[in-house]
Amino acid sequence: MRVIFVFLLTLNFIGNLEAFQTPTSPQQKHTLLYSRIFMDAAVIKHPLSNSWTSDSFFMPSYEKKHLPSQQISSIKQWWNQGSNVHITSLVVNAVLFLGLLLGSSSRSIHSLYKFTLWNNYLGQFADNIIKAAGKTVGEGIVLRRLNKLSLVLHGLNVPLAALPITEIAGKHGLFQAEDKYMLCLAWLVLSFVKTVRWTLFDSSKMKIVDNRSRQHHEGRCLGGTLSYSCGKITECLLPVIIFLLYQLGIGFKLMTSGSVLPGALVFFSGVVTFICSSINRPDVQILSEAFSIGSIHYILALV
Numbered sequence: 001m002r003v004i005f006v007f008l009l010t011l012n013f014i015g016n017l018e019a020f021q022t023p024t025s026p027q028q029k030h031t032l033l034y035s036r037i038f039m040d041a042a043v044i045k046h047p048l049s050n051s052w053t054s055d056s057f058f059m060p061s062y063e064k065k066h067l068p069s070q071q072i073s074s075i076k077q078w079w080n081q082g083s084n085v086h087i088t089s090l091v092v093n094a095v096l097f098l099g100l101l102l103g104s105s106s107r108s109i110h111s112l113y114k115f116t117l118w119n120n121y122l123g124q125f126a127d128n129i130i131k132a133a134g135k136t137v138g139e140g141i142v143l144r145r146l147n148k149l150s151l152v153l154h155g156l157n158v159p160l161a162a163l164p165i166t167e168i169a170g171k172h173g174l175f176q177a178e179d180k181y182m183l184c185l186a187w188l189v190l191s192f193v194k195t196v197r198w199t200l201f202d203s204s205k206m207k208i209v210d211n212r213s214r215q216h217h218e219g220r221c222l223g224g225t226l227s228y229s230c231g232k233i234t235e236c237l238l239p240v241i242i243f244l245l246y247q248l249g250i251g252f253k254l255m256t257s258g259s260v261l262p263g264a265l266v267f268f269s270g271v272v273t274f275i276c277s278s279i280n281r282p283d284v285q286i287l288s289e290a291f292s293i294g295s296i297h298y299i300l301a302l303v
């Protein structure tokens with residue numbers, strides 16, 4: 001019911017935006033301008049195209065027509081600061097985390113899977129705070145160690161995100177109890193191995209990634225940010241790829257075995273996360289992380 005309520009609330013929100021297409025007062029113009037910032041992520045012209053620019057992604061045509069160019073430029077500059085992207089992701093995660101804490105449907109989730117969801121939410125909180133504060137902290141050993149902490153949390157939480165999906169499959173008869181526990185154990189072992197791997201990693205080997213002078217996001221570069229990278233992109237991405245393939249496989253298997261609704265939800269969540277992770281927009285990739293964990297949480301609570 002919560003998902004339906006949020007969906008209806010979103011439709012009402014969109015309807016209110018349409019009513020402000022021709023703002024007549026300065027107050028209406030500002031209402032339209034700042035409320036549209038969270039709706040722009042849906043305006044995608046060519047999601048897999050390398051020619052995708054921030055203009056086509058971020059500014060609907062009617063805003064360009066009705067809003068002063070100076071205001072449009074200020075919103076683009078705000079979003080093109082990577083720290084603001086991380087703050088936005090932090091707010092989204094906080095709202096979803098409150099749903100886990102306070103939602104009545106979340107009480108039916110087994111404590112083990114609730115713990116893994118807590119870990120993922122808190123890990124994303126820490127990662128977004130670290131990345132948003134990088135420019136303020138500045139170069140040096142402190143930022144190196146903070147970014148190493150992000151690596152450790154990444155190694156811990158990506159495999160743990162597979163546990164709730166395994167539980168969804170088990171609830172709908174895809175696995176016997178013994179098989180489900182063995183799969184959960186395998187994911188826990190992978191989580192432990194990756195956590196130890198990044199804990200033992202020498203932070204002095206991390207390379208600085210200075211995008212403070214960048215005015216927009218492109219490729220893997222988030223404009224206006226400062227961080228350190230381990231330089232091992234493949235090793236970082238491999239657990240994510242394995243997790244997404246596992247999620248897509250579970251969703252497809254559930255659909256073909258008769259559990260159409262939970263299978264479709266799990267599969268759709270995996271497809272959206274995979275597409276957002278593949279496109280050439282780091283800001284969208286960051287927001288997709290919140291969507292991935294949030295969708296798994298609510299699917300587990302509702303089906």
